[in-house]
Amino acid sequence: MAKKPEEKVKVMLLGGLNEIGKNMTLIEYKDQMIIIDCGIGFPDDDMLGIDLVIPDFTYVESNADKLLGVFITHGHEDHIGAVPYLLKTLNVPVFATRLAIGILQNKLMEHLLDYTPELVDVEAGDTVKVGDFQVEFIRVNHSIADACCLAVKTPVGTILHTGDFKLDLTPIDGDVMDLHRLAEIGKKGVLLMLCESTNVERPGYTPSERTVGQALDTIFAQNKDKRLVIATFSSNVHRVQQIIDKSARYGRKVVITGRSMMNIVTAASELGYMNVPEGLIVDIGEMKRYNPEQITIICTGSQGEPMSALYRMAYGEHDRVTLGNKDLVVISAHPIPGNEKLVDNIINELYRRGIAIYREENSDVHVSGHACREEIKLMHALVKPKFFMPIHGECKHLCSHRDLAVEMGMSPQNVFVSDIGKVLELGSKTAAWGGTVPAGRVLIDGKGVGDVGSIVLRDRKHLGEDGIIVIVAVLNDFDRSLGSVDIVTRGFVYVKESEELMTEMKEVAWQSLGDALGQGITDPAQLKGKLRDDVNHFIYNKTKRRPMVLPVIITV
DSSP states (O other): OOOOOOOOEEEEEEESBSBSSOOEEEEEETTEEEEEOOOOBOOOTTSTTOOEEEEOOHHHHHTGGGEEEEEOSOOOHHHHTTHHHHHTTOOOOEEEEHHHHHHHHHHHHHHOOSSOOOEEEEOTTOEEEETTEEEEEEEOBOSSTTOEEEEEEETTEEEEEOOSOBOOSSOTTSOOOOHHHHHHHHHHOOSEEEEEOTTTTSOSOOOOTHHHHHHHHHHHHHOTTSEEEEEEOTTOHHHHHHHHHHHHHTTOEEEEESHHHHHHHHHHHHTTSOOOOTTOBOOGGGGGGSOGGGEEEEESOTTOOTTSHHHHHHTTOOSSOOOOTTEEEEEESOOOTTOHHHHHHHHHHHHHTTOEEEOTTTSOOOOOSSOOHHHHHHHHHHHOOSEEEEESBOHHHHHHHHHHHHHTTOOGGGBOOOOTTEEEEEOSSOEEEEEEOOOOEEEEETTEESOOOHHHHHHHHHHHHHOEEEEEEEEOTTTOOEEEEEEEEESSOOGGGOHHHHHHHHHHHHHHHHHHHHTTOOOHHHHHHHHHHHHHHHHHHHHSOOOEEEEEEEEO
């Protein structure tokens, strides 16, 4: 009797490969599927007007009956930010540690779902059984409290997903990464490890978060005559806690500004992840009751985000805070790849205004939350996976991580550098590529989800580079004669200084429509096409520019 073929476990990522952010992993077995993380990405420079980028949920939605749960490694936006968008179309339980659940609850209040989603809080050490999967949460250190990696037991073997991690032997909350449990799991055997790659090119170890505390202490001690404005990631609860502790020690009141910062500080305090002395935090409206040197402002904007609190302060647009020579700005963060220019713009503007700045380059005011090369080696040594897939990074990070794995003794045939949508099929002793599933980027513009695509972005880019010309022609419906032609331009030329060009353009439009009508052409689409071509040709010959030409034909 022929042996029945072994059912494969499929592993595929819908984000987090060849990009920073938008992390999302699917694990599928027969008619069952789970999701690990569901995050947002930030728009590229050419995504004009786009607010956020989320994974393409097409495959998940078409297999909704298989989905058993969403498992969250930690509460950063690039890991939970897209969960509300997923829950708008799928009612599925979400499993996460308490802080991530608290942050998610705040986010869901803004999205107004028509049902109450099932949010299940778990702790490090807990195991959740759904279908044929058992998902164990294992404590790791990161730049947010309650971060975990996940060990997923499947019918063919264990899959370890590291999430984001670092080895911090002196963490702020006192809970060290559970190396013992990782070693136990590695000893029992791990079929596949998915390991983050963000800092794989950095040698050595990532410094402890306490390093920042020492730098902050020096800043507070040496600048007792200044108001301190400190911008950091709102989700870095430990960093914010250290700023609050230093403020209390040096007799300062704390002002929180920036919506995401206020939301997370509120959630973390209510859940017991932060300890804020009573009366230490004051409302921004009460700030004038104190001298500048008695105040610490903790704000958003460390990534240079337009309209963030620090951005508005730097450009003099904040309605409550005006920066001057009595202020010291501390940027306690490192730019996410792609945000460097935004951060530089704020730094340059602050310098132009004569405001003193501390940042990573001249002080230890930031340490990464991601493992450097030696810590990643330790993860490999503990887990000892049979197969390995590098995740969470651009192509250079993934390939460098592949080389590290091979350097540590893995066979190159057992290392799989993937791309979003690519399927890895796992047997109990095998791993091989198995096709693809739909994957890509869905763009969020205001309340619009996915209604802006490549054509709209192309038009926005065109408008931004060359402007627009609108030609409004009025035709007489009785005898199809041309009544009038008006031209409106935006972003092309300054009309008052280009009257001759505008007159010539109008003559070209008259001539184009007159010729067409003389040839018996009356179809509006044909008239618009000829008018667009003729005007485009004229403009390019005159100016070597290609603005968007939009003809409008009105019949009266």
